[in-house]
Amino acid sequence: MFRTTISAGAALVASLQLNLSAEVPKEWEEKAGGYLMENISPEGTLPGTVVAGTSKYMPDYWYDWTRDAALVMDVLVTRYIDGEKDLLPQLMNYFSLSIRHHNTPNLSGGDGEPKFNVDGTAFNLPWGRPQNDGPALRALTLIRLANQLLEEGQVGTAKELYEGMIHSDLDFVAEKWKDPSFDLWEEVCGEHFYTKMVQLNALTEGAKLSEYFGVSSDRYYREAADLERSLFQHFDHEKKRIIPSLNRTDDKDYKDQDLDSSVILAVLHTDKEMALNDFVINTAKVLKDTFYDLYPINRDGNPGIAIGRYPEDKYNGIDESEAHPWFLLTLAFGEYYHTLANLYEERGCIEISDISLPFFQELDPSLENSVEIQKFMPQFNMLVLKLRELGDAFVERARHHTTSEGRMSEQFDRNTGEQRGAENLTWSYANLIRVKFAKEYSSKCLNN
Numbered sequence: 001m002f003r004t005t006i007s008a009g010a011a012l013v014a015s016l017q018l019n020l021s022a023e024v025p026k027e028w029e030e031k032a033g034g035y036l037m038e039n040i041s042p043e044g045t046l047p048g049t050v051v052a053g054t055s056k057y058m059p060d061y062w063y064d065w066t067r068d069a070a071l072v073m074d075v076l077v078t079r080y081i082d083g084e085k086d087l088l089p090q091l092m093n094y095f096s097l098s099i100r101h102h103n104t105p106n107l108s109g110g111d112g113e114p115k116f117n118v119d120g121t122a123f124n125l126p127w128g129r130p131q132n133d134g135p136a137l138r139a140l141t142l143i144r145l146a147n148q149l150l151e152e153g154q155v156g157t158a159k160e161l162y163e164g165m166i167h168s169d170l171d172f173v174a175e176k177w178k179d180p181s182f183d184l185w186e187e188v189c190g191e192h193f194y195t196k197m198v199q200l201n202a203l204t205e206g207a208k209l210s211e212y213f214g215v216s217s218d219r220y221y222r223e224a225a226d227l228e229r230s231l232f233q234h235f236d237h238e239k240k241r242i243i244p245s246l247n248r249t250d251d252k253d254y255k256d257q258d259l260d261s262s263v264i265l266a267v268l269h270t271d272k273e274m275a276l277n278d279f280v281i282n283t284a285k286v287l288k289d290t291f292y293d294l295y296p297i298n299r300d301g302n303p304g305i306a307i308g309r310y311p312e313d314k315y316n317g318i319d320e321s322e323a324h325p326w327f328l329l330t331l332a333f334g335e336y337y338h339t340l341a342n343l344y345e346e347r348g349c350i351e352i353s354d355i356s357l358p359f360f361q362e363l364d365p366s367l368e369n370s371v372e373i374q375k376f377m378p379q380f381n382m383l384v385l386k387l388r389e390l391g392d393a394f395v396e397r398a399r400h401h402t403t404s405e406g407r408m409s410e411q412f413d414r415n416t417g418e419q420r421g422a423e424n425l426t427w428s429y430a431n432l433i434r435v436k437f438a439k440e441y442s443s444k445c446l447n448n
């Protein structure tokens with residue numbers, strides 16, 4: 001494999017000298033928002049359906065995946081919270097369809113079923129099942145909506161969400177979190193950091209909402225405490241990284257580097273404070289450096305670094321050969337850098353430890369030791385600004401590979417940059433909008 005002498009960090013920082021537009025072009029965001037909405041309840045599907053993508057053949061993504069649907073609907077919840085009240089009917093359609101899925105007998109024998117046909121019936125072909133992150137993600141999306149409705153005084157509708165779906169999803173999580181299941185990439189069976197993080201977050205957020213409705217939360221808190229303890233097993237103190245999967249029973253023996261971008265998604269989809277964790281920061285750095293070396297496209301002189309699922313990945317978007325970088329993950333790295341910047345600004349302090357030092361040395365090569373940088377020190381603003389610029393560089397990398405209309409598929413070719421895999425992947429659009437939210441969050445905080 002062709003290797004360069006210039007490091008990923010140096011290349012990423014150097015890419016900032018290139019013609020990087022500081023802001024995500026508004027026009028692209030607006031278009032992406034429109035493409036996302038087109039994939040919700042499209043013609044020929046039940047109301048509330050989120051198709052994973054528009055491609056119906058090689059690959060066929062014309063299904064409603066529980067995970068993708070929850071993550072996409074979560075974007076609608078944020079927009080609803082931000083004032084787009086006319087989105088409520090779409091969200092309620094999603095809720096009704098979720099109940100229907102819950103009541104549909106399927107091959108997983110319950111809520112861990114990964115995907116459904118667009119007419120609401122069960123998908124009965126072989127698949128990696130169960131996938132137990134789905135019910136937790138759905139609960140989290142509906143809990144955020146219910147909390148907002150409570151704030152608006154819409155207690156009845158919030159209660160409907162709780163009794164109709166959230167409660168059973170919480171029971172599912174409380175009962176099943178110890179069971180092995182397939183990971184979010186639908187390939188590896190075992191215990192997963194991503195799945196456990198969303199399960200833990202669902203239990204703790206769900207416990208609070210249960211209390212509000214006078215339902216006992218003891219079981220949720222008890223299971224959450226055990227689950228939290230089991231998460232520590234994913235912290236590898238030698239590698240100083242998070243191990244994505246443990247106790248695997250799959251045959252993906254080529255996936256052996258214990259390095260997976262799902263770790264970054266896990267913190268973005270749950271407890272954002274975890275973004276600051278040294279092991280997470282170091283995992284992000286190692287992932288970024290690894291993908292920089294792995295994908296020739298990253299050395300084409302354009303800004304930003306393209307990110308994939310995991311280095312040994314073979315899924316090329318249709319079948320197995322050599323995998324490519326993914327739009328949604330490249331954008332998630334953009335969101336991660338902006339999230340770090342937001343958290344540091346809120347705290348007014350950047351703590352750099354021996355473990356996170358290499359990550360920060362890329363931003364400021366003069367750093368030599370672990371140190372606490374307080375807001376009044378000139379270095380503070382410089383580091384926050386660099387994090388934001390680098391966040392934008394990831395977005396710029398994704399943007400560079402979109403079509404002239406700003407459309408995004410699942411992957412883009414590691415050599416040529418051409419789009420690969422399912423067209424119009426709804427989750428790709430959702431992640432662009434999430435970066436926009438992260439950036440808006442920062443300006444909201446600064447203006448307060």
Ligand code: NOJ
Pocket residue numbers: 052061065067068184185186427
């Ligand atoms: C394959 C991805 O690995 C999985 O995470 C996703 O849910 C489906 N495609 C549908 O987008």
